Structure formats: structure tokens, C-alpha cells
Amino acid sequence: MMQRTLVISDIHGCYEPFNQLLDLMNYQPKVDQLILLGDYVDRGPHSKEVVEQIRKMVQEDGVIALRGNHDQRFIDIVRTDDHLISSKFIDHGGKQTMMSYLNIDTIEYAMIHEELEAFKQLVRNEYAAHIAFLNSLPYYHETAAHIFVHAGLDPKYVDWREQPTREFMYIKEPFYKNKTVVNQVVVFGHTKTVDLQGTPDIWFGGDKIGVDGGCAFGMQLNGLEITDTDTYRTFKALA
Numbered sequence: 001m002m003q004r005t006l007v008i009s010d011i012h013g014c015y016e017p018f019n020q021l022l023d024l025m026n027y028q029p030k031v032d033q034l035i036l037l038g039d040y041v042d043r044g045p046h047s048k049e050v051v052e053q054i055r056k057m058v059q060e061d062g063v064i065a066l067r068g069n070h071d072q073r074f075i076d077i078v079r080t081d082d083h084l085i086s087s088k089f090i091d092h093g094g095k096q097t098m099m100s101y102l103n104i105d106t107i108e109y110a111m112i113h114e115e116l117e118a119f120k121q122l123v124r125n126e127y128a129a130h131i132a133f134l135n136s137l138p139y140y141h142e143t144a145a146h147i148f149v150h151a152g153l154d155p156k157y158v159d160w161r162e163q164p165t166r167e168f169m170y171i172k173e174p175f176y177k178n179k180t181v182v183n184q185v186v187v188f189g190h191t192k193t194v195d196l197q198g199t200p201d202i203w204f205g206g207d208k209i210g211v212d213g214g215c216a217f218g219m220q221l222n223g224l225e226i227t228d229t230d231t232y233r234t235f236k237a238l239a
Contacts (some may be wrong), residue, residue, distance in 0.1 A: 013044025038068025070163025
């Protein structure tokens with residue numbers, strides 16, 4: 001049977017599109033290698049369910065899950081009391097993560113800080129395994145033909161492994177506007193493909209492939225299929 005690598009990025013709590021996409025791609029855990037490029041939480045409605053599902057998939061099916069900036073911020077918010085991290089978390093879709101874990105439908109703005117404390121306590125007490133899981137995730141995965149990463153590689157670094165860990169999760173223009181300095185094709189998320197090409201489909205940029213379809217922004221969740229002969233097919237589930 002053909003060995004396939006399947007790649008999905010920036011699920012952002014979009015539990016239903018994620019499972020639809022796995023069905024569309026006819027994902028077979030025993031045969032296919034699934035690689036997830038990070039950002040499992042924030043913005044979408046079901047962060048808790050997504051993290052729990054992916055945690056099981058990594059443990060049971062050998063799924064490779066990488067770390068995204070939103071996953072890192074989730075770790076940081078629970079482990080520290082930094083006001084800057086708190087405001088960034090709330091401003092960038094963390095409110096939906098709070099609602100998912102607290103199992104509530106709405107958060108009054110006046111109550112946001114009380115709810116944030118309740119959320120942090122709940123996660124520390126009942127979902128410590130989720131934080132430990134996210135904090136175990138690697139920043140990249142390398143094969144002979146591809147480098148998989150959440151955000152990208154900084155071409156300033158001849159040895160890309162030496163770039164600051166933050167760049168793996170956050171880099172934008174310096175990566176996608178320049179040629180890479182690696183031989184493999186870089187497969188990445190983080191930057192929505194609609195911002196790269198005007199449509200949310202997978203972006204084939206020569207030395208790089210962007211897969212973030214902006215699902216949490218009402219667009220789509222993309223799936224990239226890489227066959228053992230390095231040919232590509234694309235799939236999508238609408239938000």
C-alpha cells in the first residue's frame with residue numbers, strides 16, 4: 001500500500017472541520033503518517049476537544065504534532081501571571097479557548113479577568129495533561145524531501161536549526177518573501193494562504209508550501225497529501 005504523509009495546520013478549535021477533513025482524506029492511522037503543524041487552540045469553538053483528540057492521536061497512532069505560537073501562549077498563560085501574555089491571549093482568540101474549557105457559551109467583558117483566573121485554575125487542576133502534552137511538542141519535523149514547521153525558517157540562519165525557537169512559531173515575511181537556504185521544501189502554516197495568494201487554498205510557492213486555510217476565520221481547513229513519490233494532492237473542509 002502507498003505510504004502517504006498527510007499534513008494539516010492551524011486547526012484552532014475547529015473540531016468538526018478537522019474530523020471531516022480526516023474522513024475526506026480517508027486517513028488510515030496504521031498506514032498514513034499524519035503531521036499537524038500547530039495552533040490547535042484559540043479562535044474556534046472546540047479547543048478542548050481538539051487538544052484531547054490530538055493528544056490521543058499522538059499517543060496511539062504515532063501522529064506527529066508540532067508546536068504553534070497559540071499552543072505556546074496557552075502553556076504560558078497557565079504557567080505564569082504575566083499581564084502582557086494575558087492581554088495577548090484574550091485579544092487573539094483565547095476567549096474561545098476559555099469558553100471551551102469552562103464549558104460556557106459567553107463571557108461578559110467586565111468578567112473577563114475573573115473568568116481568566118477560573119480558567120487557569122481549572123486547566124491547572126483538571127487538564128494539566130493537556131499543558132504537559134503541548135509543552136512536549138517539537139518545533140519542526142524533517143524528512144529527506146521536506147521540513148515541516150509551524151511558521152517557517154529564517155534564511156539568515158545557514159543552519160536553520162540554530163534559529164531562535166520563537167521564529168519556528170512566529171516568523172512571517174522574512175520567510176515567505178525570500179528564498180529558503182535549505183534543500184528540502186518547507187511545509188508551513190501560521191500565515192493564512194489567502195494573505196499569500198488571495199485564496200484560502202494550499203499555496204505552492206516553489207521552495208515552500210503554505211497550508212493554513214484560515215478555518216477559524218470562516219474559510220477552510222486544508223489537507224495536503226504527499227505520496228511516496230513526492231506528488232501532492234489537496235483536500236479541504238469548509239469552516
